[in-house]
Amino acid sequence: xxxxxxxxxxxxxxxxxxxxxxxxxxxxxxxxxxxxxxxxxxxxxxxxxxxxxxxxxxxxxxxxxxxxxxxxxxxxxxxxxxxxxxxxxxxxxxxxxxxxxxxxxx
Amino acid sequence: xxxxxxxxxxxxxxxxxxxxxxxxxxxxxxxxxxxxxxxxxxxxxxxxxxxxxxxxxxxxxxxxxxxxxxxxxxxxxxxxxxxxxxxxxxxxxxxxxxxxxxxxxxxxxxxxxxxxxxxxx
Numbered sequence: 001x002x003x004x005x006x007x008x009x010x011x012x013x014x015x016x017x018x019x020x021x022x023x024x025x026x027x028x029x030x031x032x033x034x035x036x037x038x039x040x041x042x043x044x045x046x047x048x049x050x051x052x053x054x055x056x057x058x059x060x061x062x063x064x065x066x067x068x069x070x071x072x073x074x075x076x077x078x079x080x081x082x083x084x085x086x087x088x089x090x091x092x093x094x095x096x097x098x099x100x101x102x103x104x105x106x
Numbered sequence: 107x108x109x110x111x112x113x114x115x116x117x118x119x120x121x122x123x124x125x126x127x128x129x130x131x132x133x134x135x136x137x138x139x140x141x142x143x144x145x146x147x148x149x150x151x152x153x154x155x156x157x158x159x160x161x162x163x164x165x166x167x168x169x170x171x172x173x174x175x176x177x178x179x180x181x182x183x184x185x186x187x188x189x190x191x192x193x194x195x196x197x198x199x200x201x202x203x204x205x206x207x208x209x210x211x212x213x214x215x216x217x218x219x220x221x222x223x224x225x226x227x
Binding site: 035054086093096097098099 | 214219220
């Protein structure tokens with residue numbers, strides 16, 4: 001199942017509401033996760049099952065969507081949120097990542 | 107605290123094999139699934155495969171079926187991945203990751219720090 005993220009690069013200011021998109025090639029039944037990867041680090045799980053916040057993740061992160069279209073929202077961008085964000089589907093015993101969205105400060 | 111400690115960087119010659127390890131502490135790997143993911147330099151994440159350490163059952167991404175072999179040793183709480191017939195294209199960071207939560211419903215909840223594999227003659 002192909003996963004397409006947009007945009008590939010996003011520039012935003014501290015305090016902005018930021019929205020990242022992820023589109024699946026077919027219905028993935030909300031089996032969608034979001035990961036944050038900072039430079040030189042391993043990825044970190046933020047959201048699973050499309051909208052469940054992983055323990056310890058700040059509440060400014062939220063996930064939504066259904067079917068083939070999903071969104072990660074950061075309600076108020078913080079400097080420490082600069083990273084690349086990947087979506088991942090885990091429907092039907094396969095796991096596929098999107099190409100990533102690099103988020104930088106304007 | 108759950109921790110995944112991966113083995114150190116590897117330098118392999120083309121045509122040879124390397125075996126990476128991922129030792130888990132703070133969690134019994136018999137109660138979870140272990141995944142392996144790679145990341146080529148400057149690129150995105152690519153899922154390689156998954157093993158159920160309780161019974162050794164594996165699932166591989168199609169392109170890695172003849173490249174990677176996943177195993178696990180429940181006595182040492184360690185997962186392994188062997189990469190065979192190394193090519194320059196296999197140069198990447200390889201991560202192990204573990205599902206979490208009751209019934210293993212939280213995907214890739216924990217990650218190792220990554221192992222850099224460099225293929226060069």
